Amino acid sequence: MADMDGFKEAEAYGFGKPQENTAFFLKGNENRGWGVKNRLSRIFNPETGRTVMLACDHGFIMGPTSGLERIDLTINPLIEYADCLMCTRGALRSVIPPTMSKPVCLRADGGTSILTDLNLNRVYDIEDVIRVNASAMAVMVAVGDKASEQMTTHNLVHTVDMGEKYGIPVLGVTAVGKDMVRDARYFRLATRICAENGASFVKTYYTEEGFETVVAQCPVPIVIAGGKKLPEDKALELAYRAIQAGAAGVDMGRNVFQSEKPLAMMQAISAVVHKGLSAKDAFELYNDAK
Numbered sequence: 001m002a003d004m005d006g007f008k009e010a011e012a013y014g015f016g017k018p019q020e021n022t023a024f025f026l027k028g029n030e031n032r033g034w035g036v037k038n039r040l041s042r043i044f045n046p047e048t049g050r051t052v053m054l055a056c057d058h059g060f061i062m063g064p065t066s067g068l069e070r071i072d073l074t075i076n077p078l079i080e081y082a083d084c085l086m087c088t089r090g091a092l093r094s095v096i097p098p099t100m101s102k103p104v105c106l107r108a109d110g111g112t113s114i115l116t117d118l119n120l121n122r123v124y125d126i127e128d129v130i131r132v133n134a135s136a137m138a139v140m141v142a143v144g145d146k147a148s149e150q151m152t153t154h155n156l157v158h159t160v161d162m163g164e165k166y167g168i169p170v171l172g173v174t175a176v177g178k179d180m181v182r183d184a185r186y187f188r189l190a191t192r193i194c195a196e197n198g199a200s201f202v203k204t205y206y207t208e209e210g211f212e213t214v215v216a217q218c219p220v221p222i223v224i225a226g227g228k229k230l231p232e233d234k235a236l237e238l239a240y241r242a243i244q245a246g247a248a249g250v251d252m253g254r255n256v257f258q259s260e261k262p263l264a265m266m267q268a269i270s271a272v273v274h275k276g277l278s279a280k281d282a283f284e285l286y287n288d289a290k
């Protein structure tokens, strides 16, 4: 029993001040549970509504790709400049310090590699996702690929069911099969299928033509992958155009960790995403940064 000596009577009832009901800041996520919204608010900056995710999950399909030979040496120093780290549970447990405070978007599926048929994946146990304190689960969806479309869509559906149960949002990752054309028409279809099956946000690729239509028809936020390494000014231009077309951020990997100056690249991308810096100014920032 609490000590009642000196008990102070409650009196600050705030009469005349209605309790505030605030709308959730992220498109299409208003009607989710508190846990999902709280986790999304750790990934997306509530001030800007955007995010810079640092992707380093590539090893789960392509092994020690350039820049990720030693995640402890190349990625760990960058974590503090990202809003969110996207990685596998293996990387988390082996090399990412548990003392870091950034939210993790966990790669939550695995299966085949670049040596065989990609995307024949199964998903992690939700208990393991909870054990590593993930803020989101990322699942690949291969729309249009005969061999893996059904399996990967089922993976998304199952992951969303588990995520809704435990309050963990799901990132639908559009995987482009070998025979798919990477145009706005395809990405409208693929992103919409992810959102309609319950993803809280969707990762896709930027398209030169019509990217704004991809964003407009997707009822949840879109973040773009960087794709293969480009010259730094071109990668910043890609990020800038995507943001201008309505993307809510980036989930970039190779264009950061394969850059000559990864830390400067993180800072420049963050300025584009959160401060609306032009690609030209961001490239100057990149060149000026050490």
Ligand code: R5P
Pocket (backbone or CB within 6 Å): 055, 056, 057, 058, 086, 173, 225, 226, 227, 228, 251, 252, 253, 254, 255
């Ligand atoms: C692809 O599925 C991987 O999950 C990467 O996270 C994604 O492609 C983003 O990395 P990058 O910017 O290197 O394309």
